[in-house]
Each structure stands twice: as structure tokens, then as C-alpha cells.
Amino acid sequence: MADKIKVGHVHMSGCTGCLVSLADNYGGLLTILDRYADLVYGLTLADVRHIPKMDVALVEGSVCIQDKISVDEIKETREKAAVVVAVGGCACYGNITRFSRGGQPNQPQHESFLPVGDLIKVDVYIPGCAPTPQLIRNVCVMAYLLLKGNKDQQELAKKYLTPLMQLAERGTEACGCDLMYDVINQGLCMGCGSCAAACPVRAITHEYGKPNVNREMCIKCGACYAQCPRSFFNFDVITGFEGILETIDGALK
Template structure:
């Protein structure tokens, strides 16, 4: 499964002739083992982890039978310090943005990129910065901590799953897609890696200004903070409420259009 993902993402882009028999066997061996997952908690509120655990019905078999959680403070109680090196991971879910002034966070993120095959920006803080974008420092516990950025600003990210938090369903659907190697389903999440500067004002800039808005109201429905209302059939964003999660623009039917998947899901 992971071999397929890596191949698709061009992470094992070795030319065919170089792939020795030994390497093929290694990949085959890897296929049999459960994927090793890490959960890295940077500057976020743990809401994304909470949303993950809301998949009660699939969580137990997922955690015990399908994957190995090898790293994480909340899900596995494994910490990284000088005596305990960070383990190798097939996939790392990173929650939270990264604070440029926080040496520990920076070090951990860079180490994760080294140790993980795939890095997922999990939740809007990691993907777009979300409400940590408003930070201006000058507060305890460390007044110097003021610059929080999406993790893609610092390391290469393979998948982005925004949301404040991402819904339990999208997490479950993504996990299933990863296990099935369903790249078509994951494609939008790969594309969203580049969407790091999100704001409710994207509705105005990228939809209304571009003559694309049809006033369906999907943006206003999906806003987690009720920052978006509809006035005369157009979204109106209360910037005091907007947390810059990007969900309104991501759910807009005029931002990207997954037609094939929808037809498939509906049996059409």
C-alpha cells in the first residue's frame, strides 16, 4: 500500500533497472507489515486528534489491527528526547502550525520530515495556519513566540487535510483511501498542500470577483465559526469571526469539482 503511495508521489523514483531483487523483496516485506503511524502535536488545540477519535466504530480495529502508532504524545505516549530517538514512520500526521521561534517544535518537525515517508498536514492549523495566523506574541508562557506558519512553509508536505477540525468522516475516508491506495480520492488533498494562505475573503476574491459565485450557500453552511452568512445570495464574511481555516472555499462547488468521485459515490 505504502509502496504504491510512495511510487505515486515520486518518493521512490529510482529507475527500474536499479531496483534489485533485494529491493523488491524489501518492498514485499513492507507490504505485509502494518503501516507505522506517528502523530506529531505542534501548535494546535488537539481538536484534530479529538475528531480522529470520534470514529469510534472504526478506531479500535484501525489502531490495533491495521496500523501501528509508533510515535505520539496523546495517542501512544511516546516522546522524543535525546535518549529516545524518533522512530522511522511510514506516515506522520502533524497537527498544529509550527512556531518559528520555538526551537523544540522546529527541531521536531524537521526530524519528522527525516523519519516519515509521508507527512500529512492534519487539520487547518498545520495546513493553513488557521487561527494561529493571528498570533502576535507578547504572551506567556513565552512572549517571544509570535510567528506561527503552516508546516508546508518549513518542510515538504505530501497531503493536506484542512478543517477546523477535519470532520471524522473525511479522516475515515482518507484512511480508507490510503489503505486502498486510492489515489483518485487523495488527489484533492495533494492539491491542497499548496493552499496555505486561506481566508474567508477567498470567497470574495476567488469566487465572487471571478464571476463564479452562484449563491448556493455551501460556504456559509460549512464555516465552523459562523463567520459566513448569505446576503442577497452572496457570501458575507465577518472577518472578526473568521479563523482562516479555508473550509468555506474548499467546500465551494466552484473552487474544485470532483465530478468522477461524486458520480461513483452516487452510483451514477
């Protein structure tokens, strides 16, 4: 189909969990590849050696700055892709790779891993470890509507993606501490519990209605802050939740 968008999966230093999450859309992924997107690049999934031109690059993993190929490839990704999406905690914030001190076989000198946004401009963030199949799916559908949809669909896609673009602008550091700095310290926490539900390592409990972060356990994936309804809450999109969820479901049927 001529009006499909070109999507690539660029694998930096990550555990492939993000790619597995994309695949965990099962039938939905096949529908996406059938109707909306051609996978033009992807480790193990597409037999392509060099990064081609594409509409959307889904980047997984952080960049090891001691690995020249990785550094070259991430720069090339920026040149070749119209939209760069950082998929998952490592690409967005470094996540677990933040704790690397090198010394591991068989490349002990590979010790410094940077979030993608420290080397190139990133357009959209999908935080979380692993990022959820549903958020990856939603972003894929919205990216398609943004590039190929009618005027109303483009408008909706723009509104939907805006907070994820703002998260990309916000920076490359995340931590459970964000809940203190940017929510509780700002007088915004109302104790809903979203952060604790979102945390993949159960580092967050609620004591008397407010989150308590076990900072030793936090892996810096950014899920808690992104999930918090007081990090961002775009009424113009979320109020239409029923219609949007139906649209996404319909698009993948």
C-alpha cells in the same frame, strides 16, 4: 498484522482538537488501528519519545519558529515520514495561531507561528477547525488503500487524494476572502450555501444568494473554500459517491 501501515500523530502548536476529532471516530478509530494502521507515534497515545520512521505523519498545529524543538521535529517528521498530512486549519494555514502576537505566559517570546507548509513540503491537506472525524477517517482509509490496496483501490485512492494534494500545493494562506478571490471573482459561485454550512464560526451568511464573509470573525481555517463545490470538483470520484461511501463504511465495520 504485517500489512498495516505505520501512522504517527505529530503535535505542533495546536489545541489538540484535531486529535480529538481523530478519536471521535470512536469504534471506527479502533477498527482503523486494528486492521489498517499501527499508531507508532502520538502524544499521550503512544509511549515513544522520538519521531520514528513511518508511512503517514498526521501533523496537527502550526510551527512556532522561536521554539527550536518544534522546528527540529517538523524537519525530522519530513525526513521520517513517506507522506506528510497537515491535519486541521493550523497545520494547513495557521488558522487561529495566525493572530498570535506573543506575550502569553509562560513563553511570551513565542510569537511567530507558521503553517507546516512554510517549513517543509506537505503532501496532503485536511483543512477545517476542527477537521471533521469523517474527513480524517476517509483520508486514513484512502492512504491505506494507496499503500496496501490492489490496483483498482490504489487508482481510486490516488484520485480521491489528488484534490487534497492540490490544496497543499496551492499554498499556506486561507481566508473567507478565498470565496471572493477564487470563486465569486472567477465567475464560479452559484450560491449553493456550502461555505456558510462549513464555517465553524458562523462568519458567512448568504445575501441574495451569494456568501457575505464577516472578515473580522474569520479564523482562517480554510473550511469554506475546501467545502465549496467550485473550489474543486472531481467528477471521476464524486460521481461514484454511493460506492465509495459503502466501501468506507464496509472497511470500518
